[in-house]
Amino acid sequence: MARKPRKTKRAGQTPGLGRAVRTLRRQVLRAVLIAAVVVTAWVAAYAVVPVPTTAYMISERFRLGGIERDWVPMEDISVHLRRAAVAAEDANFCLHWGFDMEAIRDAIDAGAARGGSTISQQTVKNAFLWHGRSWLRKALEAAITPLMEGIWSKRRILEVYLNVAEFDEGVFGAEAAARHHFGVSAADLTPEQAARLAAVLPAPQDRSASRPSDFVTRRAAAIADGAATIRADGRDDCFAN
Template sequence: MLAYRGAWRRQLQKIKRRWFWGGARGVAGVFLALFLFYSVVTPPITHTIWAEQRRLGEVDRMWVPLEEMAPVLARSVVAAEDAQFCRHWGFDARAIQAAIEAGGSRGGSTISQQVVKNVFLWQGRSWPRKVLETLLTPVVEIVWSKRRILEVYLNVAEMDEGVFGAEAAARKYFGVGPEDLSARQAALIAAVLPNPKERSARKPSGFVQRRARQIQDGAATIRADGRADCFED
């Protein structure tokens, strides 16, 4: 009887492992299919956009390709959010170390990580989400070009409460299309990105104005030293 029970437990464990790895392969296959699909097709919605739409009743968003945005906007956002964007494979070790040393008061996520979180996952600081983000980010870096990653980010990032993407933000803040943004306007939008519900590019606080000046200088720097080459034409 004991031998029978032991054999049954071993068989049950094999079945569980088989189901687990089968499920894991299935989930990985779904994500890979989405990565390939969204490499050429506009993501229809994200969890964050859906959640804000439910909360606010409606959101402002319109997808535009990167070539229809002022190049200085892309450079400003990279300078503000991920200055080493063209030089890493999804993670910036120096930014992560700086975030750890700051005790979590500053973020260490790259633009690639933020795209994974915004498009494929959900907001929050839970460990399951962070583990998935860590696993999926290198795959996005392999499947998508840097230019595509930045294009998606500039279209799904929240830039004011209920305002998603460069098109909606440019028209709300400055009354122009994203292709007509000046260097100063682009820097102000980039300065808002970490906290769009509490910062404004239309009525910038003293902090936002100072941050925008730093970003404007940073955008010029990464253009000059080649750190914008991976997404510039």
């Protein structure tokens, strides 16, 4: 019986290289799956648990020596501030699934003159990631945003956003902002005060709600008009009640 010719190694093939590549591939896949499970559990937990702190709050606490912050539930945040924040940052908040494609197209057309991030994207950045511009952060933001939208209600997204957003240097959340700027609780904000708080977003370190510049005053007036518009046309249905 004729013997089968023995297979010869291909030129340049390193013994064990294929095994090492397969092992590395399995390890990478395992790490990705573990990370996905951890992030999903983290997002699910924050759907019901108040966000204790964020990476940016931690860095500001170290830089400033302390921060002002008090978590309050949505029912203790004036509906005027809810509408003002949405009018200022994401008028179609109740209509999209995390990404406002029309706003993104407008941002692309406008170049660097404006941003296209929704409140959902900003909430992901603030609650789970870090500040600063990088492709890695944007990629993670794009991955986590639809996950969060699938688990959280719109009302919860806005509640977290208003509790972790910065309204002055080291002043985080609606309650601390209302007391810091106006000496009232977040529940008692007037429409004008709410519009002024929303007007400092997204640059609270350069703007003041209690000592508004001409720009902030004009922006607050425009936000108040926008808040009235989304109330009239029903674009506040997902968070107003």
